[in-house]
Amino acid sequence: MSKILIFGSTGFIGQNFITGSKLDNDFRLIAPTRNACNLLNFTQTQNFIKKIKPGIILNLAYYGGVTSAIKYSQTNLVNNIKIATNILNSVKGNLRIKKIFFLSSSLSKEPKNTYAHIKAQTTSLSLALAKKWQLPLVILRPYNLYGPHDRRTVVYRTIASILKKQAFSLTAGRQKRDYLFIQDFVKILDLVVENWINFENYETYDIGSGKAVQMKQVFSRIFKLLNFKGPYQTKDYSPDEYWYQKADTKKVKAAIGRFQITLLESGLKQTISWIRESL
Template identity: 25%
Template structure:
């Protein structure tokens, strides 16, 4: 664990955050969790570890930093805008809330901040707009806190949200939905299995002393694949009878045509993905019961 003993984690009640929390407990880290008052603790109530819960209002956050010596902040909380969130809710989750954390971290001389950013370009959507604005805030304060901005590609795995592309496609195809309208599917994406994402975060934690200032760190499998190939793979592995109607949906106006991570820096830290797309999809497909 080195000099990192107590970690502040946001997003711990979500899919990725709860899995990271479990791994942090297994490595005996003490964790302070910031959550919305309305957040369900279902994802973490069975986990066993040393943690304290705080709400995400300004008073609670200031109290958290007063009561604990935080060595590292890991920010994973987010709002994608897929669940009907307003523009202000998306801005609050992806800019205002982490900025409040950052302000207190700097004021309390926290040494490190790992931010879960996005590989999406600035103006792709509201989510990426505010995510990228916060990364600029981290860069602005880089003389006062060492920040690693993880440019996370599309991750997937068992138990993920049905609003996510992979999970949604698996459910439709395992249900043998008759017709599935899709774009032409020529967009190239980098999909990474959740366990590889978690291992990458631990590689970063183990090597924090190698970072200084502000660093963008791409995280994906390192291999781009077309949406069409991914969807056809899911159909084959799930033995679905669904008709994949490529070209039935028009491309979005700001569609990103290629996204794949340069993982050379992570490889220098001793990390490399363990799960191929074929293996990761099989595990995820097998986990979903219809």
């Protein structure tokens, strides 16, 4: 049995992975809380990894909140670098480790905002250290995830505002995004773990639907599903707006095979149901 050590299990992705993973009995998931293993503490991180003896590490942790709207914070940058370096430093010379997967972000390909720059710098340093220390690190780069347990994206904010009958604002929605339902991402992570041997060290793998959809189409589908007739406020685009995002999934499909994608309307219906119950 291979032990899979998961850091960041209480976040949006982590919660969905812990509850939705369908890995078979060949794998055992171990997901410590911050109290059990504080990644900002090197000694605690090192001792925990030595105790658990994992075969694969999946790092989903991010300090400071996963949103492109965060303001610059030196603490965010320093702590995210510390999390990454503490994990890598803790497994130097550890021959039990078959693969280490770190999550990056689609925004880090062309960093324009604080969140993207922090992700890009953390990823760059992690890869440099992994190569120096000969650690089997792989970067997974998910695109626009949405679904249950998300409380930060425009999809969540729009749905929640309509359900609570609160005012909200949207752009004209000309931007294009590659939306991927979180439960699809969980299934893909299962395949990543099962096929870890197919992933090349120090490479980055895009994970998304492989299709770009205009935001105004997403807004329109939300309005239709909620029978929302308006009104809502309009706002200007961000000066650091991302206009087009689409994952290149050829590389990840070569490693894990083809995977099914939930249609946007179906994913939005499930997201709406979860938000109704959570409000």
